[in-house]
Amino acid sequence: xxxxxxxxxxxNYGSSHDKVIVHLDADxxxxxxxxxxxxxxxxxxxxxxxxxxxxTCNYVARQFGVKKCMLVSDAKRLCxxxxxxxxxDLYDYRQMSTKMTLLLQKxxxxxxxxxxxxxxxxxxxxxxxxxxxxxxxSRNVEGHIYGDITSRCDCGCYERLCVGSQIASxxxxxxxxxxxxxxxxxxxxxxxxxxLVCSTHKPNQQTTLFPAGVSxxxxxxxxxxxxxxxGHRTSEILQxxxxxxxxxxxxxxxxxLEHALGRTLAERLKKLSVGADDMVVxxxxxxxxxxxxxxxxxxxxxxxxxxxxxxxxxxxxxxxAEDGRIPGAIxxxxxxxxxxxxxxxxxxxxxxxxxxxxxxxVGTLSSNAHNKLLTSIMKLFHKIIDISKPxxxxxxxVAFTKFQERNTGxxxxxxxxxxxxxxxxxxxxxxxxxxxVEAMECSSSxxxxxxxxxxxxxxxxxxxxxxPEPSPKKTRADFWRxxxxxxxxxxDKDSPNKHRSSELRLxxxxxxxxxxxxxxxxxxxxxxxxxxxxxxxxxxxxGISDNSTxxxxxxxxxxxQTNASQKLWKRLGSNQGPxxx
DNA sequence: CTGGGTTCGT
DNA sequence: ACGAACC
Ligand SMILES: Nc1ccn([C@H]2C[C@H](O)[C@@H](COP(=O)(O)OP(=O)(O)OP(=O)(O)O)O2)c(=O)n1
Ligand SMILES: [Mn+2]
Numbered sequence: 001x002x003x004x005x006x007x008x009x010x011x012n013y014g015s016s017h018d019k020v021i022v023h024l025d026a027d028x029x030x031x032x033x034x035x036x037x038x039x040x041x042x043x044x045x046x047x048x049x050x051x052x053x054x055x056t057c058n059y060v061a062r063q064f065g066v067k068k069c070m071l072v073s074d075a076k077r078l079c080x081x082x083x084x085x086x087x088x089d090l091y092d093y094r095q096m097s098t099k100m101t102l103l104l105q106k107x108x109x110x111x112x113x114x115x116x117x118x119x120x121x122x123x124x125x126x127x128x129x130x131x132x133x134x135x136x137x138s139r140n141v142e143g144h145i146y147g148d149i150t151s152r153c154d155c156g157c158y159e160r161l162c163v164g165s166q167i168a169s170x171x172x173x174x175x176x177x178x179x180x181x182x183x184x185x186x187x188x189x190x191x192x193x194x195x196l197v198c199s200t201h202k203p204n205q206q207t208t209l210f211p212a213g214v215s216x217x218x219x220x221x222x223x224x225x226x227x228x229x230x231g232h233r234t235s236e237i238l239q240x241x242x243x244x245x246x247x248x249x250x251x252x253x254x255x256x257l258e259h260a261l262g263r264t265l266a267e268r269l270k271k272l273s274v275g276a277d278d279m280v281v282x283x284x285x286x287x288x289x290x291x292x293x294x295x296x297x298x299x300x301x302x303x304x305x306x307x308x309x310x311x312x313x314x315x316x317x318x319x320x321a322e323d324g325r326i327p328g329a330i331x332x333x334x335x336x337x338x339x340x341x342x343x344x345x346x347x348x349x350x351x352x353x354x355x356x357x358x359x360x361x362v363g364t365l366s367s368n369a370h371n372k373l374l375t376s377i378m379k380l381f382h383k384i385i386d387i388s389k390p391x392x393x394x395x396x397x398v399a400f401t402k403f404q405e406r407n408t409g410x411x412x413x414x415x416x417x418x419x420x421x422x423x424x425x426x427x428x429x430x431x432x433x434x435x436x437v438e439a440m441e442c443s444s445s446x447x448x449x450x451x452x453x454x455x456x457x458x459x460x461x462x463x464x465x466x467x468p469e470p471s472p473k474k475t476r477a478d479f480w481r482x483x484x485x486x487x488x489x490x491x492d493k494d495s496p497n498k499h500r501s502s503e504l505r506l507x508x509x510x511x512x513x514x515x516x517x518x519x520x521x522x523x524x525x526x527x528x529x530x531x532x533x534x535x536x537x538x539x540x541x542x543g544i545s546d547n548s549t550x551x552x553x554x555x556x557x558x559x560x561q562t563n564a565s566q567k568l569w570k571r572l573g574s575n576q577g578p579x580x581x
Numbered sequence: 582c583t584g585g586g587t588t589c590g591t
Numbered sequence: 592a593c594g595a596a597c598c
Contacts, residue, residue: 029598050584073582090585115587115598231596264590293585331592344583348592397585 013271014190014278017157017211020164021281022121023194024104024171026183027203029117031058033096034085036180036569045079047072048087051295055087059203090116095573099179101284104171107480113284117183120191121171122281127163129477142169143185143206146197147213158210161187165208170480172206180568192277193217195228214275221246227272234269237261249273290319291399293333299393302378309377312398313370320400326358328402330373332380335395346395349380355404 026032030048035041035058045061047054054075057066064079076082087093097116104111110122130137139158142165152158168185175181185206186198196217197209209217221227224244225235237260243249250273257266271277292312299305309332320327331350338345353376357369377398385391 025598052582053584055584069584071582088584094586113587113598118598229596233595288588289586291586295584346593350592399586 013276015274015276017153017155017160017189019122019124019189020127020160020167021188021191021194022123022164022168022171023186023188023191023198024100024119024121024168024175024183025185025195025198026100026117026181028056028058028062030056030087030093031061031085032181033093034087036096036565037092037574039566041083041085044083045081046083046085047075049084050086050088054084057082092574093117096179096181099572100175100181103174103178107167107171110281110283112281118195120194120281123164123167124160126167126477126480127160130163130167130481131159133477137163139163141165141208143208144201145213146200146207146209147216149210149212151212153211157189161189161208161210165206167480168206168208179572180565190275190277191279191281192228192272193275196221196226196275218246218250218273218275224249224273227269229269229272234261234265246273286323286325286403288403289331289399289401290316290323290327291331291333291397292316292319293395293397295335295395297394298337299396300391302387305381305393305396306374306378308396309381309398310374312396313373313377316398316400317370323403324406325403326355326406327400328352328355328404329400330376330380331397331399331401332377332384333395333397333399334381334384334393337392337394344395347384348397349383350401351376351380352402358406360406 031046034046034048041058043060045058045064045066047057047061047066049055049072052072054066054068054070054072056068057075061075061079061082064082066075066079066082072084093116097113100117101111101113101119104119104121108121108123108126112120114120139162141162149158164187168187172183172185175183182204184198184202184204186194186196186200186209187206188194188197188209189211193209193214197207197213200217201207223235224230224238224246227246227249230238238244238249241252241256241260243252249269254266254270257270260266261269292315294308294312296308299308329350329352331348333346333348335344335346353373357372385393
């Protein structure tokens with residue numbers, strides 16, 4: 001008891017072994033999603049292109065020496081047969097990202113996203129429950145072990161990390177089977193080490209790090225730049241101090257480092273350099289900002305600015321409607337043409353916006369509020385740019401921030417859906433395939449948007465009546481390796497809307513069937529319609545894609561080869577055929 | 582020939 | 592409002 005207390009207070013600089021952290025990182029993420037959309041690309045060298053930058057490529061292409069974030073021209077020189085797919089529109093990547101995080105949240109609520117394809121999961125509790133309920137279970141490490149384990153720590157971390165590796169393996173199995181996504185995983189006792197060890201075996205592999213391997217892992221990093229937390233700027237400063245290796249960073253005098261970097265950063269980096277990290281896995285909630293930007297050669301007329309911003313705003317309103325919250329502020333970002341300096345000098349201005357613009361009125365928002373927002377945007381623009389002089393922009397961005405939850409009626413299913421994270425994709429109402437409802441205004445029309453035409457599936461039968469109550473004897477620890485079952489959490493139970501919405505849950509589970517809209521209860525049908533109509537700017541969604549440069553062709557034709565992974569992709573909510581290259 | 586985001590700290 | 596970090 002007292003020992004535990006001391007241990008907690010000591011906080012051993014983030015080097016205690018009491019946690020089990022899994023870090024998951026999808027393989028060549030954008031490229032993988034593109035291959036899921038069009039499996040014919042699987043065997044070919046594939047690159048995903050944003051303007052002139054090749055942002056990532058599949059592992060076939062990597063054999064040619066093609067690298068991430070490379071100029072397209074350089075990549076083509078290395079690999080003339082490289083197939084290119086446009087990737088400026090992140091919609092599909094974002095959607096897959098959401099599904100991955102939802103799947104991982106079945107293992108622990110402590111899931112933190114980093115970008116679109118990485119997740120940290122703190123599985124300490126699941127590991128503890130598993131060890132408790134299954135103390136004689138196998139202690140095999142799944143996947144690779146980093147370095148040697150000749151000396152075993154006696155704090156119990158060996159067993160914990162073993163179970164962690166088994167959980168990681170199950171996570172990857174489910175990601176592959178349910179979403180078609182392959183990824184790497186790293187298992188360690190803190191975030192830094194989980195992330196670093198994750199990347200030691202790629203692709204589609206996992207690695208577990210025990211305390212005995214920590215020193216090797218750190219010293220095998222090639223450059224100080226490989227330490228998460230040391231970016232472009234900091235590594236340059238370190239370079240000017242003659243520090244380029246991890247070992248040099250470990251050994252440099254702390255006072256000297258503080259002088260160059262400030263105390264907080266210096267102390268943090270010192271600890272990181274020996275693998276100590278006390279950062280906690282912070283559950284990722286809804287985003288703090290939702291924005292879009294577009295880069296270009298030159299814009300020098302106010303009218304062009306307005307046009308660009310209007311397009312950005314239209315696309316933004318779709319993302320906003322799907323998010324379901326009301327923004328309290330809007331921000332405009334600009335990049336001025338700057339000779340000599342490749343470095344983006346960006347300037348931004350933001351202002352508050354009245355929430356009255358987002359009142360749940362049906363048709364009114366579209367033109368009226370839209371115009372007011374555009375006016376605000378232009379006002380902000382004029383705060384940055386003096387129109388009376390010539391100007392030359394190379395980027396425009398618009399973002400919403402300061403979100404507030406939408407307050408629809410208390411018991412309304414709308415307000416409930418907005419809150420329920422597992423149902424948020426449903427807020428994209430065009431995702432519902434409305435069998436038995438003919439051409440509802442919000443679903444049909446052009447049906448050409450990227451976010452249209454997806455299918456809504458059941459997943460969670462156990463959420464409603466059919467599943468027996470979990471027996472108190474059975475701990476949650478068994479769910480991930482024994483029979484797969486999901487039970488309602490406590491907070492699920494006290495809300496009647498939760499039960500109603502289980503009818504509408506987006507699939508991440510096995511029994512995949514399309515929802516037949518006409519089979520939903522009448523009350524829910526009506527409320528869904530109302531919810532649909534009360535969403536801001538819903539009518540704007542019609543025929544408008546979150547797609548600046550369309551990168552897919554919409555073939556309604558469904559007779560082409562049906563490869564398993566493509567079926568999976570389609571089943572999971574795409575309506576897109578393969579691309580015509 | 583340099584994406585399109587998001588978060589955090591100051 | 593901006594720089595720095597991450598993907
Ligand atoms: N500067 C960057 C870095 C990444 N990404 C995008 C493209 C990647 O597909 C995705 C994930 O980034 P990763 O660094 O994890 O790279 P990949 O997943 O593509 O490849 P890997 O297999 O090495 O993880 O984020 C980006 O747009 N800009
Ligand atoms: Mn990745």
